[in-house]
Amino acid sequence: MKIIAVIPARYASTRFPAKLMQDLGGKSVIVRTYEAAIATNLFDDVFVVTDSTLIYKEIIAHNGKAIMSIKEHESGSDRIAEAVENIDVDVVVNVQGDEPFIDKKPLEELIEVFKKDSDKKVDLASLMFQITDKEEINSPNNVKVIVDQQNFALYFSRSVIPFPREENVGVRYMKHIGIYAFRKQALLDFYSLPMLSLEASEKLEQLRYLEYGKRIKMVETAHGSIGIDTPEDLEKARKMV
Template identity: 55%
Template sequence: MKVAALIPARYASTRLPAKLIQDLEGKSVIQRTYLSTKQTGVFDEVWVVTDHEEIQKQIEAIGGKVFFSKKSHESGSDRIAETLTEVEADLVVNVQGDEPFQDAKSLRDLVNVFEDKSVQVASLYATISEGEAANPNAVKVVLDQHSDALYFSRSPIPYNRENIPGLTYKRHIGIYGYRREMLQSFTSWPKGNLEQLEMLEQLRLLEHGIKIRMVESLYQSIAIDTKEDLEIAREYLRKTI
């Protein structure tokens, strides 16, 4: 099975303009993401999928593969689906471009669940506290007994009716693995009602009856959305380089 990592890299960003090309101790955010993804050794190929010449130039400068989007896209999944005209892979993993430090174990665990032929889509989650779960920017997921997602929400789920102390929640991590044909199908479907209400594209899969196998990750990633996040990432690199 040939496995490719595809990193959607849109230039525009709201809270931190042009965040993917910001300097991160000598390399840009997107360069760090590409290199750390490649260095995991999990993938046969790693591609950056972008809509901007500066990002293309930066990745090509470090010898990376770039697919330049010919269409405008609403989501990262739509963007990476376009690459399937050029990228030959049986399994595609969508890696977030603004997370410059990728974890090899989490990505390997994600890929390994596809040894089960019934799995069409998989993703990651991490355990968080009840206080963290109150944040609507932290997407929560609840699972069935087979570790398949029952539902995703910006609300704290499950609801703690009896006020059980010390309850933990599962935060969804937005890294997805898709079988090639499933990604092509998924991105051709119209948005469902739940997706439009919660603004979570993975709900489109659940509304179509597609199971999403969830894999626990113990890794605390750094996602860069603000100047403060960028400084945290810089400080992390200063301590590790």
């Protein structure tokens, strides 16, 4: 089974423009992330896919592998699908470009899903972890997921799901971490299928997979992601480096 990592890297960012090119201990954030992905030793290859010539040149200058997007894309899945269309690969892992402190263990757990899936019932795998703080649960910035007994995703939402009409019944609230592992065909199918109403309403690309009947296996982890979304996050990251 051939497994690669693809790091989608947009230059523009609503909350923190050009964050991937910010200096982090003598190297840019995107180079740190690329090198961290390679250092996991989990992948047969690692690529950065970007719409920015600045990011493309940055990766190439550090002897990395980069792919320029040909089209404009609304989602990370679209950008990755275009990039891997002509690459011989079985499983593609989406690594976030703004997470230079990659935790190897949850990525291993995602890959293990496909190694055990001999019947090929899983189209995608992704991560979730339990949240208990009411403010976190209610925040539309935290995407929640509910799953069936086999941990296949039933629905993702920015709203509180399930709604706590009856409390003290053992409901756990699970936050979705947007790191995915895909079968190549699931990505290509996504790329060719139009957006439907649920995805358009919630602005969550993973709903397109569910709306078209793809199966998303969720892996529970205790490891929250450490991303750089704001200048304050960057300052914390610099202290960590």
